Amino acid sequence: MTSRSVPQWPDAAPAPPPAGRCWTVFDLAARGTTARDWHRRLTVAGLDAELVTVPEPQLTGWIEALPPAFGELASRRHVGWRVAAVGPEHAVLALRACAVEAGLMDAELHLHADRRTHRRVYCPHCGATTLAAGDRFRCAGCARTLLVHDHVSLSSGRYLGSVDTPDAAPGAAR
């Protein structure tokens, strides 16, 4: 599993480059009008762009259903297809994982997290994924209390959790 430190996102979302042939822009409960602006820019640049909007209340369920849904979408596209997404980090990282699984490379992805509200965390003990709001949380699979580490798996879009011990501090393990 490839992992790296927590991604750093710039404050302002950079616009997608007018590259590729066609685009799908995902508005994942994004703040403001970023996704719509991107979609308009791409369309004005003469690219075939579609906008997919996921409202906040539906986001969690949408992420759960994403792996097969994204695979199905990708199977109907060709090389030349680009994907853009903006929204909270856990949703953007989940989408990135599905995009890479479908064969897209970073050059074909334009991603921006406009906030970090939750993190999807992998429990190395039971393998469950929990949507955690803070640094310390209860695993949805085995009910252990876990700490979130500053490591993200790029292939799954999940942070790594570990059992909370008295001398462990959130984010201390690297």
Added chain:
Amino acid sequence: MTGDDRLTVAAVEQTTVDVRSYVLTSHRPLRPYEPGSHLVVGLDGVRTCYSLTDDGTAPDAYRISVRRTGRGGLSDALHDTVRVGGQLSVSGPRSAFPPVPHARHHLFVAAGIGITPILSHLGAARRWGRSCSVVYGYRSGAAAHLELVRRLAGADLVEAPGRTALASAVAEAVERQPVGTHLYACGPRAVLDLVTDRCAAAGWPPERVHVEHFTAPDLDAGAPFEVLVRSSGRRLPVPAGVSLLEVLERDGVAVDHLCRTGVCGRCRIGVLAGTPEHRDLVLPAALRDAADRMYPCVSRAGTAELELDL
């Protein structure tokens, strides 16, 4: 094999009117190689790279195919002098055109004798069950390995007799490749330019397009310039029509090299000051502005002087 080794010519086969295939064997076990690898063949002090045509798994022999160019050179010399039972001095195999491990699909484009590395890729894709398709452009009646390519590729082959047919086959193919496809092309420069142009127009990121040149372009003589060799402090003039590599060699500065045509990347040297004028085929497009390195067998200076890290 690491250094030069002598291999026995076990068989020579006339593949087309101007292409011969050579089967090279050794009493020692032959090293497996990645698909798309080449062998460096030397004859009378001249060395040239030839693609190995098998898939590279547990090779019983090294097979290369050589096209007579009619312009002299090593390929013609091989046709003229090498017979069954003879020996050839080779080094390698070297991998410079490998498949991308995570590709979802492989699109192979070959033109003319450019089929040789593609045949290796195709064989490996079939052996390991990797998804692939092939576009093969050739002159009618002069298609090397056509029967083998047909047998291996089956329904995944598009044959394009002639340049016009190849251009439209490529244009059509790059428009409808599944997400995650990587393209590999080998052929003359005009075909490779066509492939990269078509891919760019269809929105392919350059990272998905892998090309192998088999002929270096003819280069002009270039303007004279001067180099400063860091270690010795010597200043050497490089006249028009003489390569920097030759100037360095004549002055006793050893630079490792192989192809002398800007294809193999072996002669790379560091540049400390001044701006090189890159004329090689090694540097990827994104590094064409690099000022810290150059290939002196073909590249020259964009400034009056270069300081070399030698």
